Amino acid sequence: MxxxxxxxxxxxxxxxxxxxxxxxxxxxxxxxxxxxxxxxFGGGPRMCPGKEYARLEILVFMHHLVKRFKWEKVIPNEKIVVDPMPIPAKGLPVRLYPHQV
Structure with missing residues (x-):
């Protein structure tokens, strides 16, 4: 079986x-x-090798997002709550503006 x-x-x-x-x-x-x-991606010795490729793709995407855009907080003086770590009360909404060439 x-x-x-x-x-x-x-x-x-x-x-x-x-x-x-x-x-x-x-x-x-x-x-x-x-x-x-x-x-x-499965697990163990036969885990999909694409897992590391996907992780790398996410890192490359994040790199370009940080380098190519100016980030601005939507709520500039947002309250910080501790639960258990300090985090913005309403998340962290941002606006992205392309860098001028």
Missing amino acids: QLYWSANSTHKNPEYFPEPQKFDPSRFEGSGPSPYTFVP
Whole structure:
């Protein structure tokens, strides 16, 4: 007997991810999903090598975002709350302006 597991099936299981078809990044805030319920690159010795490529792509994207745009806080004097770490009370909304060439 062989047993096959599909990460896609787990990722779309409403028991682990309510409204799995809905784009909801907030589901990964805090402690995030339960262990082994979100494994987009697999795990162990046969983990997808694309994991490091994806991580590198995100770093390159962030580099260009920081270097090519001026960042301005939308709420300049926003209150800071401590819960347990100091964070802006309303997140950190920003406006991005392209640097002038």
